[in-house]
């Protein structure tokens with residue numbers, strides 16, 4: 001009997017985590033777009049009332065950080081629960097044993113043999129998710145402010161081809177065009193990052209609960225051309241330890257174009273970068289999954 005599945009089989013098997021995370025992206029993206037479009041509406045309204053452009057970004061963002069944090073916490077919790085359950089399913093039914101023990105210890109009435117309710121699971125996952133969301137939402141709010149400043153400056157200094165300045169109506173139309181286009185790209189990137197992060201966070205929690213000693217960074221089939229992801233593809237770490245620290249430099253694989261990227265955050269699991277499609281797979285000995 002073959003003990004180790006072929007690498008391509010394992011990739012396809014665990015790639016289900018990335019595929020399911022991607023399937024959630026359109027719905028999450030709509031939520032982010034609604035948030036960003038709300039900011040845009042406030043700016044356009046202020047422009048129509050003759051507000052000073054340089055003060056607009058800051059004012060329009062008041063309360064944004066808190067709203068973003070609440071939105072991301074809810075979405076990430078739901079996605080992490082799905083990631084946890086999916087990872088358990090991928091490991092096999094016996095993999096739910098650890099969660100059942102935890103749920104029992106907490107006095108939970110199991111929804112079905114193997115695990116507690118989604119709500120109990122969400123509470124189990126909440127602390128680490130809250131910590132991550134707090135850190136990233138602050139970072140995302142700062143980036144959003146920078147982008148808004150850029151769009152505002154561009155729109156207000158834009159000149160027609162004949163060198164004329166624009167009327168207030170033209171400024172508002174140009175600003176709306178830039179902000180809406182910018183919002184769409186940003187919403188998609190944020191949605192993909194959040195979804196993939198949360199699925200991996202849930203999966204990692206499952207591995208930890210199941211006593212899986214080590215995890216493996218695995219690129220999925222549609223992420224095999226990224227020089228950075230492929231540089232760490234196959235790397236193994238004790239479960240819960242960091243693959244890299246904020247500021248660490250990663251050299252891309254030469255045959256995929258090389259280059260260097262700097263990690264923005266301490267990284268315990270994927271994503272490595274925006275639009276990353278990597279996942280964490282458990283390193284399980286054959287003796288642990290049989291019998």
Ligand SMILES: [Zn+2]
Nearest residue numbers: 229276277278
């Ligand atoms: Zn990746």
